[in-house]
Amino acid sequence: MSVKKSVNALEYCKNSSGCLLRNGQLFMAFTCEKISGDHPYGVKFSTYSDAIKRYIVCNDNAVYVSETVWNFKDVCAFNCEFPPFMVEKWGERDAEAVIISGSYAVVLSGGSADKLNLGASLSCGVMHCGRLFGADAYDGLVLRWSGADAITDWTAELHGSGFLKLDPERGEIIDMLIFNGKIVAVREHGLTVLSMYGSPENFSVELTDTDCDTIFRNTAKITNGKLYFYSVSGLKCFDGNKISIIELNHSLSKVNGCAVYGNKYFLCGASETAGTDVIMYVDLANGENCVIKEYAENVFASDAVYCSAGGVLHELKDGGGYYFFESDPIDFGTGRLKTITKIDVQGTVNIRISNGKYKRGFNNASGVIRPHMRGKSFIIELDGASSLKGLTVTAEVTDAV
Numbered sequence: 001m002s003v004k005k006s007v008n009a010l011e012y013c014k015n016s017s018g019c020l021l022r023n024g025q026l027f028m029a030f031t032c033e034k035i036s037g038d039h040p041y042g043v044k045f046s047t048y049s050d051a052i053k054r055y056i057v058c059n060d061n062a063v064y065v066s067e068t069v070w071n072f073k074d075v076c077a078f079n080c081e082f083p084p085f086m087v088e089k090w091g092e093r094d095a096e097a098v099i100i101s102g103s104y105a106v107v108l109s110g111g112s113a114d115k116l117n118l119g120a121s122l123s124c125g126v127m128h129c130g131r132l133f134g135a136d137a138y139d140g141l142v143l144r145w146s147g148a149d150a151i152t153d154w155t156a157e158l159h160g161s162g163f164l165k166l167d168p169e170r171g172e173i174i175d176m177l178i179f180n181g182k183i184v185a186v187r188e189h190g191l192t193v194l195s196m197y198g199s200p201e202n203f204s205v206e207l208t209d210t211d212c213d214t215i216f217r218n219t220a221k222i223t224n225g226k227l228y229f230y231s232v233s234g235l236k237c238f239d240g241n242k243i244s245i246i247e248l249n250h251s252l253s254k255v256n257g258c259a260v261y262g263n264k265y266f267l268c269g270a271s272e273t274a275g276t277d278v279i280m281y282v283d284l285a286n287g288e289n290c291v292i293k294e295y296a297e298n299v300f301a302s303d304a305v306y307c308s309a310g311g312v313l314h315e316l317k318d319g320g321g322y323y324f325f326e327s328d329p330i331d332f333g334t335g336r337l338k339t340i341t342k343i344d345v346q347g348t349v350n351i352r353i354s355n356g357k358y359k360r361g362f363n364n365a366s367g368v369i370r371p372h373m374r375g376k377s378f379i380i381e382l383d384g385a386s387s388l389k390g391l392t393v394t395a396e397v398t399d400a401v
Contacts, residue, residue: 004341005332006394009380012330013249017274018292018323026347026388029290030281031321032307032314037070041311044080046257048302051088051095052108055302058084063099063106063113069306069313075113076106082137083217087127089151098151100125102137105151119154120144120161126176127151128183128196133176135185140172141165143185145196145203162200166192174217179227180240182206186220186229189213191238210243212236216255219267223260228284230255230267235282248289249273250280257298261305266316268296268307279307279316292321324383330393331377338395339374346389352381 008024020027045058057064057072060080064072078084081102089096096109103121107114122144125134132151136142147153147160154161166173171188178184183194191210196203212231219230227238228246235246254270263285271278271291278291279299296307296314305316332338340353348366352359355375362369380393 002396002398004396006392009327009391009393012327014328015273015326018321020288020290028319028387030316030318032294033317035070035313035315039311039313040064043297043308045084046298046300047086049097052097079104082123085124119152124175126178135173159199175220177220179222219255219258221260250291259299259301261301266299268299322385327380329377329379332395336397338397340371340395342368342370342394344368344392349382349384354379
């Protein structure tokens, strides 16, 4: 006696790239579209400054600026002593973007670029209440702040500059942001919330339950009233009170860059699940996530999302590209022998089906195909360039009860 059983193979995903899986269907994810024009090599830092309305890029040798995302111009020699970061200063008449790496700084405003010696060595930092707050580049447990008059004012006075050494439990400071009006120091193993208003004697560290596993540098981003960051165990969200986990289908073992664009969170780096370099996308509204197999030195966002590598800039656009899908073993709920009698393909795709011993392939498959493959469980691999509304696999199970 035998019975027929059917499953949608798209609901048994083990590994995928270039596609989103939603409600039993497969949709094309996004692709990289090359942008012509001059772009620097060896990018260490990319951003857009709202203060000066310019795109800014840094490598080991220089700072580059452009009004658009192409044709960057070298405006100032630069020494990337430590990972560079940007702070913005807003004046009554003008605004400035300051690129900082250790004690080196470049002030950008109104088309000019001026180098200055910061007077302190910082590895990350933010502007807050007229002061520059930053992590000491040589001791990441030390939080320093400038005097209120200038970011180069590091004279230690009661109402001037100063420092605070944090407890070592959560590790060194690797990033800093302003969140809900307070400074959040992103540390190697958690977050520290700092209230830094008024005079330094009123500065304080808040007690929060925000310990975490190891956090990747420069992955902390704020959008829609929450702070998101990526750790070795995946994507996390901080709402001001506690840290929660966002479950993902993919994981990264190395991160090169990060950006947010509305509800979308992007990372570029090395993927454990894909086994190669990828750009990962997460929809923060519903948790949908995917990767495309593409190497990027950095990723940043302004009017769109961009990535760069080897002197070439790309814009990330929805749809297009090429995808790969691999299923978990499909056994139709029983360890008995069965025969795959047909696969109903709602779209067009290249299919490979394996029983662990043999593999059969069908190129440009559409409609009904009949593999007639016998086994106890099967793995299905797909690749293609268009969406699928479903992939129904039907098997005849032998001696079913």
